[in-house]
Amino acid sequence: MNSGIDLQGTFIQSLSDLGISAELAKVLWMPFPMLLMIIGATVGVLVNVWLERKISAAVQQRIGPEFAGPLGVLQPVADGLKLVFKEDITPANADPYLFTIGPILVVMPVFISYLIVPFGQNLVITNVNTGVFLWIAFSSVVPIGLLMSGYASNNKYSLIGGLRAAAQSISYEIPLALSVLAIVLMSNSLSTIDIVEQQSGYGILSWNVWRQPVGFVIFWISALAECERLPFDLPEAEEELVAGYQTEYSGMKFALFYIASYVNLVLSALLVAILYLGGWSSPIPIEVLSNLIGVDPATSWVQVVDASLGIGMTVLKAYFLVFLAIITRWTVPRVRIDQLLNLGWKFLLPIALANLLITAALKLAFPTAFGG
Amino acid sequence: MQIAEGVQLVTFGILSVLMLGAALGVVLFANIVYSAFLLGGVFISMAGIYILLNADFVSAAQILVYVGAVNVLILFAIMLVNKREDFKPLKNNWIRQGTTALVCAGLFTLLSTVSLVTPWAISTTTIPLASSIVPLAKHFFTDFLLPFELASILLLMSMVGAIILARRDFLPDSVGTSTPDSLTLPERPRELVGK
Amino acid sequence: MLKFLKQVIDYGKETAQAAKYIGQGLAVTFDHMQRRPVTVQYPYEKLIPSERFRGRIHFEFDKCISCEVCVRVCPINLPVVDYEFDKASKKKKLNSYSIDFGVCIFCGNCVEYCPTNCLSMTEEYELSTFDRHELNYDSVALGRLPTKVTDDPMVTALRTMAYLPKGVMSPRDLPAGAQRANSNE
Numbered sequence: 021m022n023s024g025i026d027l028q029g030t031f032i033q034s035l036s037d038l039g040i041s042a043e044l045a046k047v048l049w050m051p052f053p054m055l056l057m058i059i060g061a062t063v064g065v066l067v068n069v070w071l072e073r074k075i076s077a078a079v080q081q082r083i084g085p086e087f088a089g090p091l092g093v094l095q096p097v098a099d100g101l102k103l104v105f106k107e108d109i110t111p112a113n114a115d116p117y118l119f120t121i122g123p124i125l126v127v128m129p130v131f132i133s134y135l136i137v138p139f140g141q142n143l144v145i146t147n148v149n150t151g152v153f154l155w156i157a158f159s160s161v162v163p164i165g166l167l168m169s170g171y172a173s174n175n176k177y178s179l180i181g182g183l184r185a186a187a188q189s190i191s192y193e194i195p196l197a198l199s200v201l202a203i204v205l206m207s208n209s210l211s212t213i214d215i216v217e218q219q220s221g222y223g224i225l226s227w228n229v230w231r232q233p234v235g236f237v238i239f240w241i242s243a244l245a246e247c248e249r250l251p252f253d254l255p256e257a258e259e260e261l262v263a264g265y266q267t268e269y270s271g272m273k274f275a276l277f278y279i280a281s282y283v284n285l286v287l288s289a290l291l292v293a294i295l296y297l298g299g300w301s302s303p304i305p306i307e308v309l310s311n312l313i314g315v316d317p318a319t320s321w322v323q324v325v326d327a328s329l330g331i332g333m334t335v336l337k338a339y340f341l342v343f344l345a346i347i348t349r350w351t352v353p354r355v356r357i358d359q360l361l362n363l364g365w366k367f368l369l370p371i372a373l374a375n376l377l378i379t380a381a382l383k384l385a386f387p388t389a390f391g392g
Numbered sequence: 393m394q395i396a397e398g399v400q401l402v403t404f405g406i407l408s409v410l411m412l413g414a415a416l417g418v419v420l421f422a423n424i425v426y427s428a429f430l431l432g433g434v435f436i437s438m439a440g441i442y443i444l445l446n447a448d449f450v451s452a453a454q455i456l457v458y459v460g461a462v463n464v465l466i467l468f469a470i471m472l473v474n475k476r477e478d479f480k481p482l483k484n485n486w487i488r489q490g491t492t493a494l495v496c497a498g499l500f501t502l503l504s505t506v507s508l509v510t511p512w513a514i515s516t517t518t519i520p521l522a523s524s525i526v527p528l529a530k531h532f533f534t535d536f537l538l539p540f541e542l543a544s545i546l547l548l549m550s551m552v553g554a555i556i557l558a559r560r561d562f563l564p565d566s567v568g569t570s571t572p573d574s575l576t577l578p579e580r581p582r583e584l585v586g587k
Numbered sequence: 588m589l590k591f592l593k594q595v596i597d598y599g600k601e602t603a604q605a606a607k608y609i610g611q612g613l614a615v616t617f618d619h620m621q622r623r624p625v626t627v628q629y630p631y632e633k634l635i636p637s638e639r640f641r642g643r644i645h646f647e648f649d650k651c652i653s654c655e656v657c658v659r660v661c662p663i664n665l666p667v668v669d670y671e672f673d674k675a676s677k678k679k680k681l682n683s684y685s686i687d688f689g690v691c692i693f694c695g696n697c698v699e700y701c702p703t704n705c706l707s708m709t710e711e712y713e714l715s716t717f718d719r720h721e722l723n724y725d726s727v728a729l730g731r732l733p734t735k736v737t738d739d740p741m742v743t744a745l746r747t748m749a750y751l752p753k754g755v756m757s758p759r760d761l762p763a764g765a766q767r768a769n770s771n772e
Contacts, residue, residue, distance in 0.1 A: 043395050078620045083628070118429070149525065150452045157452040160460020164432050167467045171425060183471060186464050193460070210525065351612040367602075 053145040057134045065282040069096035071339070072282075072346050079350045103275035111268045115172040122169025123269070123276035129158040130283045137290050138212050140300050140330035151210040155291065156197050159246060162280075163189045166255070166265050169277075173268035181264025184357060185255035189246055191364040196242035198372035199235040202379040203228055203295050206390050216299030224303035229296040231390065234375045236296045238368050240341075243288035245364065248281060249345055251352040254360060285345060286338060293337035300330030404444055411437035428470050432463040449524045623757065632743045633736045634758075635750070636710045641693045643711040644686055646729035650705035653679040657697035657706060665690055666697060686729060688714055689722035709733035 028049055035045035070085070070093055077084025085092025110116050133155045138144035148154060163186035170182015204210055206228070207218035219226050229236045245252040256264035266277050293299060306326050315322055355363070383390040414433035421427045435458040442451035482488070532540050627634055636642065653670035666686050673680040698706045711733050716722055737744045745758040746767075753768040755761070 047395060075620070077624075079616050081619060081622050081625045083624045083626060086628075118425075148448060150448050153449070153452050153456075157456040157460065160456050160464075161436075163464050164429070164459065164467065167464065167471065168429060171467075171471055179471065183468065186468060190461065190464060347613055347616050351616045352609060 057145055058131065061131055061134050061283050061286070062279070064286045065279055066096040066100075067339075068282045068286055068342060069099065071342060075343065075346045076350060079347070100275065103278070104272055106271040106274075108271040108273060109268075111174060114174045114268065118168050118172035119268075120273070122165050122172055122265075123273045123280075125165030125168060126162055127165075127276045127280045127283075129161040130280050130287060133158045133287055134283075136212050137287070137334075138216060138294065138299060139334050140327050141213070143300075143327065143331065144213060147211055147213050149209075149211055151212045152200050152204070152215070152291070152295070153210050155287075156193065156200065159284075160189070160193055162284075169269070170265040173265070175268050177261045177263075178265050178267045181255045181261045181267070184261075185248065185265060188248070188252065188254060188360060188364075191361055192242040192245040192252075192368070195238050195364065195368035195372040196246065198369070198376050199232070199239040199242070200295065202232055202235045202372075202376045205376070205379055205383060206231065212294050212299070216294055216301065219298045220301040220305065223301070223305045223308070224298070227296065227298040232296065232375070232379070234371060235379075236292070238372050238375065239295065240292060241363075242368060243292060244345060244348070245360070247284045247288055247345075249285060250349040251354050252360060253354060254357050257354060285342060289338040289341035289345070290334065292341050293334055297337045298333075299337075300334045302329055302333050400444060403440070407437045407440045407444070411441070424470055425467075428463065428467050431466065432459050435459045435463060447524055449528060627745060631741075632745050633739075634747050635736055635744050636712070637747065637749070640708065640710055640712075641695050642709045643688065643714060643724075643733065644691070644693075644698065644729065645707045645709045645731075645733055646684055646686070646726060647705040647707075648681065648684065648726050648730055650703045651681050651684060652703055652705075653681045654702060656700050656702060660696040660700045662692065662694060662696070663690065681726075684726040684729065685723060687723040689719045710735060 031049050031052075032042060032045040035048065036042050040048070073095065074084045074092070076082075085095035088094040088098050110119055135145045136148065136151050136154055138147070150157075166185040166189075167182045170178045170180075170185070173179070203215060207215045209215065209218075215228075219228050248255055254264075255261070256266060261267070266274060269277060306322070306329065310316070310322050379390065411434055414430045414437065417430040418427045418434060421430065435454060439451040439454040439459075442448075442454060651668075653668055655668050657666045658664050658668060666684065668684055669682040670679045671682060672678075695708060698708055714722060736742055743759075746761070747758070750767045751758060752761070752765045755765075
């Protein structure tokens with residue numbers, strides 16, 4: 021496996037050639053990935069909102085946004101602008117501090133989790149050892165923000181919505197973590213890079229989804245529940261709770277919740293792609309292809325193609341899963357809160373445990389196929 | 393390594409101030425919900441200090457377990473029970489507060505003397521660990537096996553206990569009778585402001 | 588033990604069945620994605636109201652004999668008929684007539700009972716205003732010639748489902764002179 025393109029190394033190298041010390045060059049490099057992450061996540065959200073509206077329209081035999089830009093692609097931007105300029109209302113008797121901190125606490129961990137999403141061999145912001153574990157840890161901070169905003173709104177619907185959100189994300193975090201653990205068991209590492217590398221041997225055949233079909237389903241269901249997507253959007257069930265914890269919010273604070281939910285959806289889809297669908301690796305390995313046409317895989321243009329194909333593949337897989345989530349939204353009716361908790365604790369949790377045990381047993385029995 | 397060291401120092405300072413401030417807030421706020429949220433702040437700054445000590449796994453576990461589970465459950469309990477009532481201030485409240493402050497100050501001096509007197513074996517050379525997960529796991533399954541298993545048995549016991557408590561079926565014989573004393577918290581009733 | 592095993596098997600079967608049903612549902616949803624939109628792009632396209640559509644009420648001042656039948660048949664006595672008795676001609680002389688469309692339920696009783704047919708239903712349904720008092724139409728407003736969807740050059744008028752030829756589902760791009768189904772009956 022070649023190392024691919026190393027942007028950071030090249031940047032630091034070229035700056036030190038200009039006479040700047042390597043350390044300062046590293047400091048100068050730092051803002052780029054951060055900015056890239058924020059911009060990438062935001063653009064991902066815009067695309068996601070547009071897709072959601074268009075696909076929902078198609079499913080319901082409507083046209084959807086049409087006039088803002090070609091095919092309505094600028095509609096999410098218009099939505100965002102509208103929310104920015106809307107009046108920001110803090111209800112009377114609400115707790116102004118908690119009311120403001122709540123949405124911020126919801127958004128931040130989701131954006132930070134993008135740190136560990138790799139788009140290629142070196143196209144990751146930090147290749148930390150804790151990898152996916154960091155994501156699970158950060159996503160567990162979100163319910164605190166939801167509880168905070170639910171409590172601070174001084175509205176019983178908000179409070180119930182916040183409590184439901186917290187209950188839901190606590191109970192679905194466990195099957196989620198257990199199915200991730202089965203993957204980690206196979207790749208011997210928590211790092212997302214290592215997890216993708218481990219699946220990149222034989223193209224589509226070596227993807228984890230064939231070795232972990234049960235884990236894949238559990239992970240996807242739990243991820244939908246964590247993102248509060250239909251059929252699990254109980255915290256904001258319109259018919260029961262008006263809009264749950266978002267009831268009293270307007271303007272930019274509401275937009276933060278909105279962004280957080282969509283960023284979270286894209287993030288979950290990206291992580292499913294990384295953990296189960298081979299991340300940046302294409303269905304047919306690029307080495308095989310370049311050997312077919314008789315080009316050395318180490319040539320620079322093949323490297324560039326490889327890197328862009330990696331980004332494209334990751335995004336493509338992620339948006340396929342987003343598409344699946346949107347289709348599911350219009351197919352499955354919302355579950356009740358007791359059905360939701362039953363599904364989490366009595367169905368997904370035992371199956372995830374059994375899946376983990378079976379994976380461990382298979383790893384001992386067939387170390388070649390299940391990561392020795 | 394000057395910039396890195398400077399960043400480390402500043403981060404340590406910010407984290408310590410945050411942690412101490414949040415901890416004081418937990419104790420001193422009258423509103424119990426604020427205290428619970430600040431407790432989350434304490435846990436998160438503690439996780440930051442773990443990162444400064446090169447213990448990345450422990451810090452992520454700190455966030456997952458303490459912020460994501462323990463603190464959320466505390467908040468849950470508070471929000472399901474807390475009725476936002478204003479209580480009458482107790483008579484001679486300053487005696488209680490003074491005693492608490494005294495005890496706390498005593499404990500603080502005791503602990504700080506202990507930490508100052510103890511000859512800590514500080515190794516000045518930092519060992520950059522490739523991954524702290526594997527050594528942690530090795531410790532868990534070799535020399536720390538017994539404490540690890542005991543802790544898990546303790547957790548299992550508490551879980552079984554919680555389930556038994558939660559499953560206790562209580563059917564009131566007649567509607568309207570007050571709940572028996574065994575189901576109420578042994579707490580002295582306090583008078584409300586309005587009464 | 589066997590009973591427990593049976594329970595487990597039944598549970599598994601139920602799960603598989605649930606998964607199957609969700610899969611079927613997804614297939615239905617997916618199938619809908621490739622169908623044509625059924626919606627009408629409102630400000631640019633409008634449906635032609637049917638013949639018996641009950642829209643804004645039209646009133647002809649000169650035909651009215653101030654008999655107040657419309658008031659009596661109205662469920663809420665809504666029309667306001669302001670007249671005075673002209674002693675010279677021994678007839679009622681109408682001063683003004685008004686209906687508040689913010690209150691009217693468009694039941695059409697007044698139109699039905701009007702002895703001189705001075706009240707009639709129009710196709711107009713775009714009555715929204717910024718102030719509800721503007722919905723109180725006086726005899727001048729009620730007497731305005733109703734607009735028709737088919738006369739508006741800005742609007743593509745579309746036929747509703749019942750007025751399409753047999754087997755045609757989309758009102759767009761109909762051949763000229765296409766007759767509705769069962770039109771000869």
